[in-house]
Amino acid sequence: MTTAPGYATDFADRYDEWFTPTTATTDATVALLSxxxxxxxxxxxxxxxxxxxxxxxxxxxxxxxxxxxxxxxTMVExxxxxxxxxxxxxxxxxxAEVEQEEEFALVYVANGSFFELASQQDQLRCFARVARRLRPGGLFVLDAHLPEALAASAAAGAQPVTSANGAPVLRTRRIHPAAQRYVSDYLVLDxxxxxxxxxAFRYAAPGELDLMAVAAGLRLRERFGGWSGAPFDDTSTWHVSVYELPA
Ligand SMILES: C[S@@+](CC[C@H](N)C(=O)[O-])C[C@H]1O[C@@H](n2cnc3c(N)ncnc32)[C@H](O)[C@@H]1O
Structure with missing residues (x-):
């Protein structure tokens, strides 16, 4: 059993106020998944x-x-x-384990949460376990930052982040390329x-994610530049990748 991240145990009651993306992003996420x-x-x-x-x-x-x-x-409460x-x-x-017994039409992970799996091994296991629980033709959809965007964000220093309740939130990212890890520190004035x-996160480039998918028996069906469904191109800082279990 994994340990829940500190923000989730300590600040679950404030998570929606401080850390949720904009309503427009959530609406787009729900619309694309649907x-x-x-x-x-x-x-x-x-x-x-x-x-x-x-x-x-x-x-x-x-x-x-x-x-x-x-x-x-705490989050589920x-x-x-x-x-x-x-x-x-x-x-x-x-x-990383996906211990559900049901079979799913679609499995998704949003808001950069996949990179909370701390190692390549955990991320590979997650892909494999998802693939086992998908119906033939089923989809695995995940969103993630591009490593180049993380590096740029780390270089930019402390950045204001829009919070749902308007509380001032500052975020600093530190990137550790040798370990493919980054750490986000948030300061919230409350x-x-x-x-x-x-x-803390373990990041991976899209090509590595695609290889994890192949190892799990999945294939990339399409990749968007975000939940809006925008094309994935050289201007993208983020991607939404759709993997498919062949029918
Ligand atoms: C950034 S929050 C995103 C929550 C929700 N998906 C959203 O988009 O609003 C990530 C969630 O994943 C959970 N989480 C992180 N690592 C996990 C793991 N290995 N297994 C299960 N849950 C995990 C955290 O407890 C937290 O609730």
Whole structure:
């Protein structure tokens, strides 16, 4: 069993205020996932690192049967407290393992969470476990930063981040290319106090992710430059990759 990240255990009740992407990004994420289910076999959908339900709840509200995995009970408690939260099937556990017994039409991981898996071995295992739980023709969708964009962001120093409640949030990234790791430090000004949140990641370029997919028996079906469905091109800093289990 993996240990839940510190931000998830210590600040789950503040996560939505401080760390959720914009409503427009969430709407686009839900719309693209919903569209992709149209080209997947029928069946339930699984979110890895479901968190407080930012994506899972609106996706379920569109009529999809949504399951989730998260290591942090604290985050899932937030999800459960929201309208529709009791209806989702959630397992507390490690998403590198995907211990679900059901077979899914689509599995997804959003908001850069895949890189929270701390090693190449864990990331490979996640791909393999997802592939085992997909129906033939099923899809695995993940979003991720490009390494070049992470390096540029690290070089830029402390950057303001837009938070949902308007709280001032500053983020600094430190990148360790030799280890393919980066660390994000957030400083949040909360009722006159600075809160510090650190998150560690293991990053991989799209080509490495594609090889992990091949090793798991999946193939790249398409790659977007973001959840908006924009083309993936030389200007992209982020990607949404769609892998398919051959039918
Ligand atoms: C950045 S949050 C994103 C939550 C949600 N997907 C969203 O987009 O709003 C990542 C979530 O993944 C969970 N998580 C991180 N590593 C995990 C792991 N190895 N197994 C299960 N959950 C994990 C964290 O507890 C957290 O709830």
């Amino acid at each position: 569209r992709l289910t149209g080209s997947a076999p029928p069946g339930p959908v699984l979110e890895l690192g479901v968190g407080t339900g930012r994506v899972a709840l609106p996706l379920a509200a569109r009529g999809h049967q949504v399951h989730g995995i998260d290591a942090a009970k 937030q999800l459960r407290a929201k309208p529709g939260g009791e209806q989702l099937t959630i397992r507390i556990g490690d998403f 009722e006159g106090l600075f809160r510090h949140v650190r998150v």
